Amino acid sequence: MNAHVVVGVDGSASSLEAVELAAREAHLRGCGLKVVHAFTWPMMHVPLRPSPLGPPEGGLRNIADRMLAEAVEHARSTEPEVQVTSALITGEPLTVLEAQSRTATLVVVGTRGAGGFVGLLVGSTAVHLAAHSHCPVLVVRKQERPAQQVVVGVDGSPAGDAAVDFAFAEAALRGTPLTILHAWTLWNAPASELQDDGSAYTEPASNLQDSEERLVAQVLAGRTATYPGVVTEHKVVRSGAREALIQASKDAALVVLGARGRGGFTGLLLGSVSQALLHHAHCPVAVVRGSENKQ
Structure with a gap:
């Protein structure tokens, strides 16, 4: 996928709002959308597969896969004509997003999140992404009233x-x-x-x-x-x-x-x-x- 928009997700309501806006931005540009989740758990050397004592659909990897699938479906329901792909990438969120920005036309993130993007726009992490991204960064914030300009x-x-x-x-x-x-x-x-x-x-x-x-x-x-x-x-x-x-x-x-x-x-x-x-x-x-x- 050459020209594309990237959106960072973590399963939070804020990241789903980012997915909606990212899908619209991709539609406006006539390009694809890549939904990305930074999977930090492998870096912590914790078990990723379901527990022998738990349900087979459990486990951190399955949870992450379901979260990504939900985000992809949300994007497709928002803009059905946009080609949507996804990637579960092992790494720290800011490092993952910065790397993705090298080939993206736009990176979209939410204001707050959970899991992989906790506090992404709180404190120094927000400055880091804005200062080091290789493409424009779009930060999703709630609009208090409809506007067009x-x-x-x-x-x-x-x-x-x-x-x-x-x-x-x-x-x-x-x-x-x-x-x-x-x-x-x-x-x-x-x-x-x-x-x-x-x-x-x-x-x-x-x-x-x-x-x-x-x-x-x-x-x-x-x-x-x-x-x-x-x-x-x-x-x-x-x-x-x-x-x-x-x-x-x-x-x-x-x-x-x-x-x-x-x-x-x-x-x-x-x-x-x-x-x-x-x-x-x-x-x-x-x-x-x-x-x-x-x-």
């Missing part, structure tokens, strides 16, 4: 170009509008605007607003011609990136973020902003790494 956070950095491209492509596949959001403050505008002592900006805030508007225009340049069917709206707000993105997620079907950037999005996947979005966004979140960040 895609939102992408931009900062004008080269590292963020891949996220913008992904957002345009996603909006085109979904047939939905795209909002390009840029958040700035007096402390994350270009450094050339700083006074010599770095304490404040010499330009009035109105001039900085104009400068930030031009930055977004540069992001749009060329892409609107590539995706003529995508209706775009750009928003330049004087606000912290974390607050602006969480607020925008309330009216979004998907928020797209770059792995790293400048200004308001610097260290997005290494600090408080990434944690805030992973834990508090009101819709699914896609994290896209630029090619210059991939190993």
Whole structure:
């Protein structure tokens, strides 16, 4: 299977939600879906076969096989036209998913899970997957109200170009509008605007607003011609990136973020902003790494 979407499952309700979204993403792309479970028990050297004293359908291996079969059936019932395969892979979840991301177009995971994906998006493990995946990572979060638009956070950095491209492509596949959001403050505008002592900006805030508007225009340049069917709206707000993105997620079907950037999005996947979005966004979140960040 060449182009395909990968979804990590562990039998939890959250992972089944991820299966649904992954099946829809595969359908939009016209590609296959691979359902993957990281089977950690062999690494612990525990018995995998049924106990002689228990039912023949028992045992950790049989439980894992049934869980995978349930996930596959769930995917097929969600999108019957999508070709679905499955894999039970021995290994630690993050290592398994990172390896799968090398040949996938998208990896989809739930926010919380059990078994193989316990705490996948809690703490440092979420940062690890977003920072090291070789393809975009889509984190499934409950949407508080129906929405159709895609939102992408931009900062004008080269590292963020891949996220913008992904957002345009996603909006085109979904047939939905795209909002390009840029958040700035007096402390994350270009450094050339700083006074010599770095304490404040010499330009009035109105001039900085104009400068930030031009930055977004540069992001749009060329892409609107590539995706003529995508209706775009750009928003330049004087606000912290974390607050602006969480607020925008309330009216979004998907928020797209770059792995790293400048200004308001610097260290997005290494600090408080990434944690805030992973834990508090009101819709699914896609994290896209630029090619210059991939190993």
